[in-house]
Structures are given as C-alpha cells and as structure tokens.
Amino acid sequence: MPALSLDPVGGVRIQTPVFILLPSISSVSPSCARKGATLTIMGNNFGAQSGRAVALSGPSHVDLVVSSWSNSSIAATVPNTSQVLAGKQYSVGIEKSGHAGWLSNTNVSVTICSELSLLLPGGRLISPVIKPGIAISPGIGAEAGTEGGSDGGAVDPGTAVPAPGGPALLGSQLPPPPADLPPPPPRHDKRSEPGEIVVVSSNMAEAMALQQQAQALGLSVKRRTPLKELGLVVTVLRVPKEVSIGNAIESLRQAQPNIWVDANHRLGLHGADVRFGHRLIGIAKPVTGCGNGIRIGLIDTAVDTKHPALAGQAIVTQSFLTTGVTPASADHGTATAALLVGKPQPNGFSGLVPGAKLYAATVFRHQDDRGADATAESVVKALNWLAGQNVQIINLNFGGQRNLLLEAAIDRLIKRGIVVVVAVGNNGTDQPTFPAAQNGVIAVTAVDENGKIYSKANRGKHVSFAAPGVDVWSAAAGKDGKTYTGTSYAAPFVTAVLAMSRKA
Template sequence: MKPLLALTLAALAVPAQAQLRLPQLPGVSRLPGVVDRVVDRVVQPLPELLSSATQLVDLRATTVRDLLQRHSDVVEADPRGELMRRRELVLLSPSAAALAAAAALGLVKLREEAWPELELREVVLSVPASLGTAEALDKLRAAQPDLQADFNHLYSRSGELAPGAAVAPAKPRGPVRVGLIDGGVDRRHTALRHAAGGSFGCAGSVVASEHGTAIASLLVGRDRGFAGASPKAELFAADVYCDKPDGGSAEEVVRALAWMARERVAVINLSLVGPPNRLLEQGVAALVKRGHLLVAAVGNDGPAAPPLFPASYAGVVGVTGVNPSRRVLPEAAQGPQVLLTAPGADVAVARSGGGYGIARGTSFAAPLVAGLLAAELREPDPAAAAAVLERLAAAAIDLGAPGRDPVYGRGLVAEDLRVVPEQLQARQAR
C-alpha cells in the first residue's frame, strides 16, 4: 500500500479548492466544508461522484499536501504518512531514567499533565532541530525499551458537512446526558439553544464549527420538523480542534476523555478518525473499563483501507453508515471494528450560523447510535453498559451475511431517526 493511503485529513483545515463541489438540493442550504477524511456528503449518486478508488486517494493526497505546505510550522507526517504535531513526542508515565535519557538526546519537556480519572500521566517533549521527530522516537525507544512513547498524532473529523429501534427499558436513573468530542458547537442554533450541559476546551472560548454543530444536532437537536436521537438530553461537548491546524491531537482527545470521566458522562460520541496511538489507546481503555460507552465512526477511507481509530480499539462501538436503500456507503471502512449500522446519507443536519444542510458519511451515523444508547445508560457502569449495548444490537435489522459481518456489524438501528431534507424543508415552510 502506498504511504498516501494512510494520510489523515486535519479537521476543517481543508482548503476550499480541495473539496468536491456538489449540486445543492433545492430548498436546503449546502453544508460547506463537508469532508469525512475523503468525502463526507453528497447530493448526487455516488457512482457519478466516486468513480474509482484512485479518486479517493487523489483527493486525500491533495488535501494533505496542501495542509502540510500551508502549516509546516506546526504539522508534519510520521513515517506512515499520518499527520502529527511537529517535533512533539508524548511519553506515558515515564520514569526518571526515561526522562534522563530524553534529556541526553536533547529533548526538552514542553508540558506535563496527569489524568487520575484515566490513571494516566503524560510528558510532552520537544524534539531539537538536530533530530527528526521519527529519529528521536527511535533513539528514545532504543535507550529505554520499556518506555511507552509515541507521536502526538492528529485525528480528523470523520465527516463534515426520530425515535430509533426498540430497546427494552433498563429503568435508567438520572438525567439523559451524552458526550461529544469534536469541533465546537453553535449552541445559538435554533435546534440546539435548548440543550443544557457543559462545554470544554479552547480555554473557555466558543469556536463553533460546521462539523461539531452538525453532529450535536443529530445527538440532541430539536426544532420544527427536526429532531436528533435524544432531543431532551444534556449535551457535554468538548472541542479538541479550536480551529487550529494542529488541532485534534491524541493529547487533546485524551484530555477531553478525562473531562468526560470527571463529569460522569456515560455515552460519548467520537466522529473522528486517525492512526493507532499509545496515549489514545490507554485513554480509551480506561473509560471502557469504567463502564463508559464510546461510540465512534469507522471512517470513510474505503473498505480495503487499514482500520482507523478510535473505532478499532477494543470495547469501542464502531458505527458504519448506509444510504436510504440500506446499502452500505461505498466509502465506509469495513472489518471487525464494525458493530452497528445507522443512516449515513441524505441526512439533514444543523449548520453553524443557522439553517440546515445535507450530510453524508459514517460521521453522521455514529451520533444516532450514541443518542439511543445515552437514553438507556445514565451512569458509567460496565455491566449496565454491556447490557444496554446488547439490547440495541439484538434489536438491529440484520443486513448482509447472517449474524455479525464486517460490512454491517450486527445490523441497522435508528433507521427512523434520519431527518429527510425534503420533509424538513416542507415542515419549516408551513
């Protein structure tokens, strides 16, 4: 596989000229900046849009090259072609000997942070100009073979721009709450202004994004003619991008996970994708062990692409998307990480700044699943989380091969949660 196949888009740093320009559905505003690693929304048949896998690769390659050229001061690619923060290494709970070895190589500590909720401590090091970032990591691992260290990888939003399947009641207690780790949310939108909850990231500033607002609307949105999966839920939204070219790092995602743990948000949606990373893996494992349900989009790099993360980590609920005809999106990832399927095409979503757009991608399937699970799991609890997830999976419509399969997982849920753009237009015109 060529290195470019593994390249990751950085969220909303995508240049306008690198995005596909598609015809607008009459009466519904377009959702600009809609990219799910490769393509995240369409309003024309996919065979006309994605004629070959080469087109997918070329689009991603062009976008990533542009990002690296424009922001080479803060972003670079690792040996596999995955994007990461320039000249940064992340050490997990390093010993004094490991820090001494790093200092001997000329690595300088930038910051240190502990997340007791995740039983994690990180030390972020700056790599000197005399060493390449990958070279520094190799040397450090050679000096300290037991050291847990990695790059500070970047994770792109897996998509840009209603009651569901029956679930047996679990007598949940407490308010319905759902977590979102994504870009910023425009809570002034008419579909979101009712949503209580909390916000995290960007030093307290609000940096609303198209993607974060769209996903939030599918989780908790409520407006005339529009409803998300759990419209009465409290929304706890963490912005890990803050409109920065090096936003969405593994460090920022783990910091958001720690906040969710402190707030005891049981169900968390992550419509973002990237490479495996040791820091992120341990952060995810800590929350899964505590009984949180992490729902993640499997990504849109195509069925033959390597698995993307965090959806492919153990215990994460990986979600793929289908079109209104129940056919899997051709760009959707496939493999054992796929657990559930939900609508992921021709989906109406709220736009930052007002109005609605049309979305496509696995990014938009994930929040429909997360919303259903949040209504049933009010507190983190390992046994309850497993039971709630099994009930939803058992109610799924089996598609593809009988039983669980790598294309549809356990099957389709939330089919009646998709807000049809034409119907939304008609209802709002009344």
C-alpha cells in the same frame, strides 16, 4: 552468658558483652540508573565510612564512588567503566574495604539502564553521559508557565476541573505496551505534530524519571499534564530539529521497552459534508423528554449553542484548544450535537435524545492545508475531562493513525465502564483507522435510506453497527441546517440507542 577471666590481683572479672549493629540497607534510588548516575542508598547503622566501601555485586563486582556518607544515607556514583553492564541487575551492599566481606544485607538491587542514543542524519550518534552528582530539577526543560498546563501558560482544562466522583486511577500501573507497536512516522510526515513526541506514564514519579532520560537524549519537556480521571500523566517532549520524530521514538523504545511513547498524531473529522439531495432524514414524532438523566460526552469541533435547535438545551462546553489557535468551523460539532440533543424544530427535526445532558469538548483547530485537525494530546485531555463529568457514553467522530497515548486513555475509560462510540471513517478502504479499530470500542458505519453501506465508508471486521449516515439533515452553525453525509452522522444514532439501553 558474659565470659569470665581472672583479675590480675587474683579476683574474678566479668567482661562486658559487646554488641555490633551491622549496616542495614532498606532502599536504593533510582531503581534503574545509567553509568555515571548517583545512587541514594537509605537504611540505618551505616556507621563511619572509614574501613568501609559500597559496591555492586552481580555479573561483576564494582566499587561505587562515595560522595557523602552518614549513618542512614549514602550517595555514591556508578562508575562509567566496561565492568558495569547495561541492562543487568546488581545487588547493592556495604563491605569491608579491600573486598574483605559484606557487612550489610545484599537483597536490595539496582538495574543499570541501557545507554541512550539518537541517530542523526548521516549516521552520527548522540551518546550522552551524565556527569556524576548533577541533579536534574523537576522543572528543567519545561517552558515557563507550561508545567501541568498548555502552551502559553494557559490553565489546562485537563486539570482545572475537579472530579465530581468516580474511581480515581492515578497511580494505577499501565500494562506493557502492545506487542504490535505502531511504526514511527517517516520524516516530514504531516500526520503528526512537528518536533513533538508524547509519552504516557502511570504517575508523576515515572514521568520525572522519563524527564532525566529525555534530557540525556537532547529532548526537553514541552508540556506535562496529570490526568487524574484517567490515571495518567502525559508528557510532550520537544524533539531537536536535526533529529527525526521516528528516531526519537525508536531510541526511547529501545532504552525502555515498557515505555508508552508515540508521535502526537493529528486526527481528522469523519464527516464528508456531501449533499446527495435525495431526502431529509428527521424524526417524525419529536420526543422532548427522551433521554432524561443521560450524560453524553462529545469530542468534536465547537458547538453553536445559540442555534435554535440547541438554545436552552442542557449542554456544557469546554475548549481544549491552546491560546492563539484558530478554531475549526463549528458545523461538524453543531450537527452532531443537534442529532443527539437538538430540540424539535418546525420542519419536524428533533434530536434523538433531547432530554439528555451533553458535555461537548472542543479539540479541532483550523488548518489552511488540511481543513481541520486535532492532536492526540488534546483529545486525551478532553477524554479526561469527560470522565470527570461522569458521562455514561462518549461519541467520537474522528480518526487517523494508531496512537498509543489515545489507546491507553480509551482503554482506561472502557475498564471504567464508559461506552466509547467511534465513526469508522470515510476513506472507502478496508484499512482501519483509529480509534475505531481499537478493541473494546463500538465502531459505526453509515448506510443510506435503503440500507446500502455508504460507498466511501471504511470497512472491516472491527465494524460493530450500521446507522443512517447519508443525507442526514441536521443543524448548521450560524444558519438553519443542511444535509450531511458521512460516518460521523451515523455514530450519534448508535450513541443514542446505547445510551437509552444503559438507562433502562
């Protein structure tokens, strides 16, 4: 009720009520900021700046440095002082000047990110400091024409193919990285791309936040690709020559424990191409229509679709090699494709499911010193494309070091209900190769005509099935065919059987 008071001339005056609207903070961005970073504080009823201040409350009380103030938005910088503790969470609030009491709510918080540093040869550290008020544009550090695409400005097949249907996962949060992280590669390791590391994010906002951290470390964005079918954003970061890939990975992992970062590992084919000459393994009774309605994915070398065993078959191809890269020999991919969907030949050979539709992704390049290899980045782009084609099963005949980028992508495919069949490899060891040893995949080894395990096949508890893979006859690019040996040629048998069982 309004208060009453006597009028100076003896009457009664009614005082007008005064309502004070207190400041209300609704959000603060970024939610994780380093010392020297600028916070954007949004809300309403902030009023005039006079007599007011913005501060952090938590392990210590810290005044922010205001650069702009309006009724609904404030820009303020986190001071670079010892009072601000990295890794700690602070509440943000508007208070009366001189710490005379809070005027706003203090239930919106910000975390102070850990300081980033890179260890250079000789023990020298790079500890960057971001200058207050400097905004980092979305394209900074990216090569011209490569944002969302591949080197050289080429259209990225990972994003150029529209999804025909199926659940989109973009924005679905990644779980924390596995506790048993793969160790970073040693300096000058030839099993990964030089001067590159890869980071996988759940969405573009996370990828952009990563970009700011990367630039502070002296890293720059080389490529970024949103993979809508997998619900991932892949960022390739360029590592300075004076910094090892291992140190760059360790620094990012230390600063952001939940980040999925790894080397851009090189993967090798699992076909040994050894001619034992014992006998030819073919299909005694060709079954032309077997596999009708099945959609199979294959990631391999290029496929010679003009080969007599493959000409006219339902094969869709897509290359994920960057411009200027020399493709590997098409023998391996052609042989695998023919084992799956090859049509009957005069010598009695036939593919296992010639009626199926094959989606074949080319990722393997020619390397003078290593024969052929593919990067984890290109394989994940191919997986994204295959998911968009609604394949039911994917055949992978390659492997190498464990890679978190590839691990996250395959995990998403499995959760989507896509079966992933992987050859275990031909190193003759019980040391697992990946992705064959990843949980959830179907790992296949090779046996000869007597059921004896191929002597060079990898072994281990992760092996799921054994199939013919010694002296298997199949097509060869540019010529009739030949016999092949290796776990690569066993995997298609399991792929075909599982594909048929899913159809049933």
